[in-house]
Amino acid sequence: MLKVWETIGRFYENGIFIYGTILLTSYALLAICSIIAVRNYAKKDTFHQENILLSSPLAPGITVLAPAFNEGLTIIFNVRSLLTLNYPKYEIIIVNDGSTDNSLEQMIKEFELTKVDFAYNIKIRTKPVRNIYKSTNPAYAKLMVIDKVNGKSKADAVNAGINAASYNYFLCTDVDCILDKNTLLELIKPVMQERKKRVIATGATLRIANSCEFDQGVMTRMRPPKELLPRFQEVEYIRAFVLGKMGWSLLNCVPNVSGGLGLFDKEIAIRSGGYDHSSFGEDMELMTRMCRYAYDNKIDYAIRYIPKTLCWTEAPVTVRIFNRQRTRWARGLAQLMYAHFNMFLNPRYGRMGMIIFPYNFFFELLAPIIEITGVIYYIMMSVFGLINWPTALLLLLFVYTYSVMITTIAILWDQLTFRYYKTWREVAYLCMTPFMEFFLYHPMIVFFALRGYFNFLTGRKSSWGNMQRRGFRSAQPGATAAAK
Amino acid sequence: MEYSLYDFRDASLNIQIAIVFIVVAVTCTIIAYLSILTGRYKAYRREKKLARLHPVIDELLMEHILLNDELTSDIPADQVQLPIEVFQQPVFGKKWARQALINRLIHYRNNVRGSMGEQLRNLYIQLELDKDSLKKMKSRKWDLKVQALAELTSMNMSIADVTILPLTNSRNRELRAAARHAYIKLSKNEPFKFFDVVTEPLLMWDQVELFRIISTTEHIAIPNFAQWITYSTNKSIVSFCLKLVVHYNQISAVPAVIKLLDTKDHYLRADAINCLGKMKIEEVEEKLIHIFNSQPQNCRVEILKALGRINSGKYVDFLRQEFLHSTDFEIRKHAAKSLIRNQWAAKGMIDELIETATAENKLILKHSMNPLIKF
Numbered sequence: 127m128l129k130v131w132e133t134i135g136r137f138y139e140n141g142i143f144i145y146g147t148i149l150l151t152s153y154a155l156l157a158i159c160s161i162i163a164v165r166n167y168a169k170k171d172t173f174h175q176e177n178i179l180l181s182s183p184l185a186p187g188i189t190v191l192a193p194a195f196n197e198g199l200t201i202i203f204n205v206r207s208l209l210t211l212n213y214p215k216y217e218i219i220i221v222n223d224g225s226t227d228n229s230l231e232q233m234i235k236e237f238e239l240t241k242v243d244f245a246y247n248i249k250i251r252t253k254p255v256r257n258i259y260k261s262t263n264p265a266y267a268k269l270m271v272i273d274k275v276n277g278k279s280k281a282d283a284v285n286a287g288i289n290a291a292s293y294n295y296f297l298c299t300d301v302d303c304i305l306d307k308n309t310l311l312e313l314i315k316p317v318m319q320e321r322k323k324r325v326i327a328t329g330a331t332l333r334i335a336n337s338c339e340f341d342q343g344v345m346t347r348m349r350p351p352k353e354l355l356p357r358f359q360e361v362e363y364i365r366a367f368v369l370g371k372m373g374w375s376l377l378n379c380v381p382n383v384s385g386g387l388g389l390f391d392k393e394i395a396i397r398s399g400g401y402d403h404s405s406f407g408e409d410m411e412l413m414t415r416m417c418r419y420a421y422d423n424k425i426d427y428a429i430r431y432i433p434k435t436l437c438w439t440e441a442p443v444t445v446r447i448f449n450r451q452r453t454r455w456a457r458g459l460a461q462l463m464y465a466h467f468n469m470f471l472n473p474r475y476g477r478m479g480m481i482i483f484p485y486n487f488f489f490e491l492l493a494p495i496i497e498i499t500g501v502i503y504y505i506m507m508s509v510f511g512l513i514n515w516p517t518a519l520l521l522l523l524f525v526y527t528y529s530v531m532i533t534t535i536a537i538l539w540d541q542l543t544f545r546y547y548k549t550w551r552e553v554a555y556l557c558m559t560p561f562m563e564f565f566l567y568h569p570m571i572v573f574f575a576l577r578g579y580f581n582f583l584t585g586r587k588s589s590w591g592n593m594q595r596r597g598f599r600s601a602q603p604g605a606t607a608a609a610k
Numbered sequence: 611m612e613y614s615l616y617d618f619r620d621a622s623l624n625i626q627i628a629i630v631f632i633v634v635a636v637t638c639t640i641i642a643y644l645s646i647l648t649g650r651y652k653a654y655r656r657e658k659k660l661a662r663l664h665p666v667i668d669e670l671l672m673e674h675i676l677l678n679d680e681l682t683s684d685i686p687a688d689q690v691q692l693p694i695e696v697f698q699q700p701v702f703g704k705k706w707a708r709q710a711l712i713n714r715l716i717h718y719r720n721n722v723r724g725s726m727g728e729q730l731r732n733l734y735i736q737l738e739l740d741k742d743s744l745k746k747m748k749s750r751k752w753d754l755k756v757q758a759l760a761e762l763t764s765m766n767m768s769i770a771d772v773t774i775l776p777l778t779n780s781r782n783r784e785l786r787a788a789a790r791h792a793y794i795k796l797s798k799n800e801p802f803k804f805f806d807v808v809t810e811p812l813l814m815w816d817q818v819e820l821f822r823i824i825s826t827t828e829h830i831a832i833p834n835f836a837q838w839i840t841y842s843t844n845k846s847i848v849s850f851c852l853k854l855v856v857h858y859n860q861i862s863a864v865p866a867v868i869k870l871l872d873t874k875d876h877y878l879r880a881d882a883i884n885c886l887g888k889m890k891i892e893e894v895e896e897k898l899i900h901i902f903n904s905q906p907q908n909c910r911v912e913i914l915k916a917l918g919r920i921n922s923g924k925y926v927d928f929l930r931q932e933f934l935h936s937t938d939f940e941i942r943k944h945a946a947k948s949l950i951r952n953q954w955a956a957k958g959m960i961d962e963l964i965e966t967a968t969a970e971n972k973l974i975l976k977h978s979m980n981p982l983i984k985f
Contacts, residue, residue, distance in 0.1 A: 143624050150631065173756050173784045182818045184853065217984075242983055243976035247939045260982040267984075292985035318814035319783060517625060524628035527635035531642070538642040542649055553646060 135507075142500055146525065149489050153532050156373035161539055163376040164368065164433045168543045171434075179311055179318075180214055186318070187215040187293030188310050188389070193283030194220055194301040195276070198227035202236050204301045207343025209268065213310035218269050219290055220301065223283040224253075224276025233271055238263040244270075250285040250400035253277040258290065280385065281401030281408040288392065288400055297389045298409075299437065304335055304345055305387070306436040313389040316430035323428035326391045326416050329383035330431065331367035333546075334360040335438035345438055348546045350556045355448060356441040358567040361533055361559045368433050369536035374482075375431035381482045383429065385409035387437035394419060394427075405465075406578075407458020414466050417478045433543060449574050456494070456578025463491050464582075494575040526564050533560035656706075663707055667714045670696055675729055676718070692729065694736045702737075712739050716764040734765050743767070752785045759788040763795045771797065778804040786810075787819050794823050794830065801830055805838050805847055812846040820850065825857060832858055836866035845878055852885040864891055871897065876905070880912045887916025895920055899928055911944050918948030923955025930959055933971065942971065946978040 179185050190208055194201055201220075208218050222230045233239060239259035246255055253275040261269050274286050284298055297313065299305060306312070309330070317325040336356040339347035351357045367384075374380045383390070385408065398415040405411040413429070420427035442448040463470075463486070470487060472479040507513040537557060540546070547553050580586070618629060674693050701707045712734070719730045734740060746758035747769075755777070762769055769792060777789030794801045812820070824830065835851040835858075842848050848870070855863045868891075870882040886894045898913045905913065914932065917925050926949060933945035949956055949963075964975055977983055 140624070143627075147627060147631075169753055170784055173753075173760075173788070178822050179818055182822060183857075184814070184818045184821055186814070240982075242980050243973055244983060245939075245943055245970075245974040245977035247943075260980075262982065267982075315815065318818065321783075321810075321813065520625060520628055520632075524631050524635075527632050527639070531635040531639045534639045534642040538646055541646050545650065545653060550650060553650065557643065557646070 135503075135512075138503065142496065143521075145488075145496060149493070150525075150528050150532075152485070152489065153528075157369055157532065157535050157539075158373075159376040160369045160373035160536075163372040163431075164539050164543050167372075167433055174315065179314070180212060182214065185214045186295060186314060187217075188213060188314060189287070189291035189293045189296040189392075190216060190218045190310070191284055191287035191291065191296050191298050192218070192220050192301040192303075193223050193280050193287065194225065194229055195223045195283070196225045196227045196229065197301050198225070198229045198232060200302060201229045202232055203343055204304075205233065205237070205269065207304055208299075209266065210307055210343060211305065211310055212307045215293070216268060216310055217292060219287045220269070220271045221283040221287045222271060222273045223280075224274060230271070230273055234259065237261045237266045237269055237271075239269075239271055244290065246290055249289050249396050252282050252286040252289065252403075255286055277403055279401075279403040279408065281403040281405065281412075284408075285400040285403070288395060291392060294392050295389055296392050296395070297387070298385065299387050300385070300439065302440060303332075303386050304340060304343060304438045306434075307344060309387070309436040310389075312432060312434060312436055313387075316432065317389070317391075320428055320430070323378075323426050324391070324394075324420075325430055326394045326420060326425075326427045327380075327383045327413060328389045328430045328432065329371065329380070330387055330434055330436040332363055332384055332386050332437045332439055333435045334363065334441040336441055336443065338438055347548070348435075350547065350552055350559075351441065353443055354562075354566070355445070356443055357556070357559050358563055359441040361537070361556065361563060362567075364540050365533050365536040367431070368540045369532070371431040372433050372539075375429070377477070377481070378428050379477050379481050380413075380429040380431055381486055382410040382413050383431075386439050390416075394425070405458055405461055406454045407462055410458065411462050411465070414462060414469075414478070417482075418466070418469065418475065421475050421478065433540070435544070435546065445570070448570070449577070452571060452574035453578040453581065456575035457582045458578075459486070459491055460579050460582040463487060494572045495579070497572050498576060529564050529568075530560045533563065659706070660710060663701065663710050664714065666701075667711055671714065671718060671730075675733060676722070676726055692733050692736055694733070697733070697737055708739060708742055711737070712742065712761055715739070716761065719764060731765050731767075735767075740765070740767055747773070752780075752782045756784050756788040759785075759792045763788075763792045766796070768796055771803075775804060775807060779807060779809055781810075783813070783816075787816060790816070790820060791823050794820070795827055800833075801827075802833050805842065805851075808844055808847060811844065812850055817846070817850050817853070821853065821857070824854065832860075834862055835860060836863040839863060839866040839870060845875060848878060849881045852881045856885050856888045859889060861889070864889065868894055868897070871901065876909055879905075880908045883909060883912040883916050887912065887919040890920050892920055892922050895922060895925060899925060902928075907938065907940070910941055914941065914944040914948050918944075918951035921951055923952050926952050926956040926959060930956075930963070933963070933974075934967075943974055943978070946971075946974045950975075950978045 244258040255274045259271040336351040337349040398419040401408045743761040746754040780786040929949045
C-alpha cells in the first residue's frame with residue numbers, strides 16, 4: 127500500500143515539475159517574443175507622425191463607447207476627458223445603464239443635452255432604451271447619451287452603444303478610465319498598417335491611475351501606486367500587457383483585448399452577436415467569439431497589441447473589492463472554457479484552438495487548482511515527515527527566483543522602450559515589488575480564482591458589484607478631481 | 611566548489627534543472643537591473659548633452675545665418691559663401707553632434723520660408739552634412755535609410771530615380787513610405803511614376819500619408835488620374851486615385867470613373883459611386899438608378915447617398931419607394947436622408963410620409979431631419 131502511495135507521490139511530483147517547467151519555459155519564450163515586438167514597435171513608431179492622420183479626410187471613423195452605472199461622482203470629469211481625445215472623426219456614446227444616482231441629470235445639465243428622435247436599430251438585443259440625448263451646444267456635437275433600463279451587466283450597456291454607433295470601428299472603455307489623448311490615433315494605426323489580414327481588434331497597455339496626477343482629465347504625471355495592493359496590480363499589468371500580450375501579438379495569438387480599452391471591428395462584433403451579458407468575462411468571451419466567427423467564415427484575421435500605455439484605471443485598494451473583481455474574472459474564465467470547449471485542440475480553429483485555448487486551459491484555468499493541490503501535498507508530506515526539506519526549499523527557490531526574473535524582465539522591457547517614470551526612485555520602488563509579490567499577492571490571486579471556480583461550479587449567484595471610486599489626484603493643488 | 615559540483619552531478623534531474631533555472635534567473639534578474647540602470651543613465655546623459663548643445667546650435671544659426679543681414683542680398687542662395695568656420699567646432703566632429711545639427715537645421719527649415727530656408731540648405735551642403743545623410747542612405751539598416759530619406763527630402767536634395775524607385779516597393783512599410791514621400795517631393799519629371807510600379811496594395815495608412823504629401827507639396831504637377839483608374843491592375847491604386855479625383859475635383863477623369871461602374875469588384879464599384887456622388891455628377895443618376903437593384907448592399911447605400919449629394923430632385927419618387935418598401939433598415943435610413951437632402955423638390959412628399967408612415971419609418975424620417983444627428 128505504501129508503495130502505491132509512493133508511486134502516486136512520485137508521479138505527482140514529476141508531473142508538477144514538468145508542468146512547471148513547461149509553464150516557465152513558455153514565459154521565457156513569451157519574453158523573447160515580446161522584446162522583439164516591443165522593439166519593432168518602438169523603432170517604427172519614431173518614424174510615424176500621428177498628425178498626418180489628425181488632418182486627414184481619409185481617417186476611418188471611430189465610435190467611443192463608455193457604459194456608466196452610478197458614476198455620478200466622476201461622470202462629468204470623465205466625459206470631459208473623452209471629449210479631449212485627438213482624432214478627426216469620432217463620436218462618443220455614453221450609455222447610462224439605468225443609474226439610480228444623478229449621473230444622467232448631471233450630464234443633461236453640464237452638456238446641454240436634449241432628447242432626440244433617434245432611429246435606433248436593434249442589431250444586438252439589449253434591455254430597452256428609454257431615450258437618446260444629443261447636445262444642443264456645437265462644442266459637444268460629438269457626444270451622445272443613451273439612457274437605458276439597467277441590464278445588470280456592462281455587456282448589455284455596450285451592446286446598446288454598438289447598436290447606435292455610426293462608425294465601422296468602436297472603442298470600448300470604462301467611463302472611469304482615463305485615456306491618453308492620442309488613444310484613437312494609436313489604436314487605429316495597426317488596423318491601417320496591416321498588410322493582408324483584417325485586424326478585428328487592437329488593444330494597448332493599461333496602468334494603474336491611483337498615484338498618477340491628472341489635470342482636467344489628462345494624465346500629467348505618472349507614478350507607481352504608493353499603496354501596496356495597487357502597486358502589485360501595476361506590476362501585474364506591466365507583466366500581462368508589455369510582456370504577455372505583446373509576445374502573443376507577435377505570434378498573432380492575443381487571447382484577449384482588455385475591457386478597459388479595446389478597439390473593435392464593428393461588423394465582426396455584431397455578426398458574432400456582440401457582448402454576452404451573462405458572461406463574467408465579457409471582453410474575453412467576445413474576443414473568443416469574434417475569432418471563432420472569423421475562422422468559421424474563413425476571414426484571415428489579426429488581433430494586435432501596442433505596448434504604449436494609453437489608459438489608466440483606478441485599481442481596487444481594499445482586499446474586499448479586489449476579491450470581488452478577481453473572483454468575477456476567474457468565473458468568467460471558467461465560463462468561457464466551458465462554453466467554447468469544442469475549440470480546445472480543434473485544428474479547425476487554427477492558432478486559437480491549438481495554442482491560445484490549450485494555453486489558457488492549462489496555464490490560466492488549471493494553474494490555481496494545481497497550485498492548491500501542490501500546497502496541500504506539501505503540507506501533508508511535512509505532517510507525515512516525508513518531506514525532503516533541502517529539495518523542497520530548492521524547488522521553492524526555483525519558482526521564486528524565476529517569477530521575480532520574469533516580472534523584472536517585463537519592467538525592463540517597459541523601461542527600455544518608454545521611460546514612463548520620472549525618477550530613479552520610482553523605478554526602484556517598482557522593481558522591489560516582485561520580491562513581495564510571490565508571498566503576499568500571488569496567494570490572494572490563487573484563492574480568489576478558486577473562489578470564482580467554486581461559484582461557477584455551484585452556480586452561486588454573484589453580483590457585478592460596484593467598484594468604490596476614490597477619484598483621481600489632481601495636478602492643481604486644492605482642486606480634487608472627484609470627491610471621495 | 612569541487613564538492614558542490616560533485617553534488618550537482620549526483621542530484622536528480624529535477625534538482626539539476628531547478629539549479630540551472632535558479633542560476634539563470636538570478637543572473638538575468640541582476641542583468642535586468644543593471645540594464646535598467648545603465649539605460650536610464652545613458653538616456654539621462656544623452657538628454658543632458660543635447661540640452662547643452664541645442665542652445666549652442668541655436669545661437670550659431672541665429673547669429674550667423676537667420677539674423678545675418680549680409681545674407682539677405684540679391685545673390686542666389688547657392689552662390690553665397692556662408693561663415694562655415696564658426697560651425698567648425700570640435701564638438702561637431704562627433705557623430706551625435708552632427709546629427710543634432712542636421713535635426714536642428716531641418717527643424718528651422720520647416721519653420722522658415724524663402725531665402726532663409728535656402729540658406730539653411732546651403733549650410734547643410736557647405737558643412738558636408740549631406741554626406742552624412744548619403745552615407746546613411748547606403749546603410750543596410752532600414753531605419754538609417756528612412757532617416758536619410760527624410761533628411762534629404764527636407765533639404766530638397768535630389769536623389770537618383772534609380773536609387774529611390776526600387777525602395778517605393780520595399781517590403782518594409784516605413785522605408786516604402788519614406789521612399790514614396792521622397793519620390794513625390796524630389797522627382798522633377800514624373801512624381802507619380804511609382805503608381806505604375808507599385809505591385810503591393812497601398813495600405814490605408816500609405817494612402818493617408820500619400821494623400822497628405824500630394825495635397826501639401828507645392829509646385830507639383832497633378833496628372834490626370836484617369837490613366838490609373840482605367841489601366842492599373844492594382845485595386846488599391848484605383849481606389850486611391852478615386853479619392854484624389856474627388857479632392858482635385860478632376861472632371862476630366864469622370865468618364866473613367868463611370869466606366870468603373872461595370873467592374874466586378876463591388877468594393878471598387880462602391881468607391882466609384884461614392885466619387886461620382888461627391889463630385890455631384892448629375893448625368894450619372896439615371897445609370898445609378900438602372901443598376902440599383904442588381905447591386906449588393908454597400909453599393910446600394912452608396913447610390914442612395916449619391917442621389918442625396920447630387921440633389922437634383924429628379925429621383926425623389928425612387929427614394930420614396932425605397933424608403934417605404936425596402937426591408938433593410940440601412941437602405942431605408944439612407945433613402946430618408948437623401949430624400950431630406952432633396953427636400954426642395956419633395957416638401958409635400960415628406961409631409962405626407964410623416965403623416966402616413968409607420969412608427970418606425972416616422973422615427974427614421976425625424977432622425978434624418980434632426981440637425982443634431984449627423985449620421
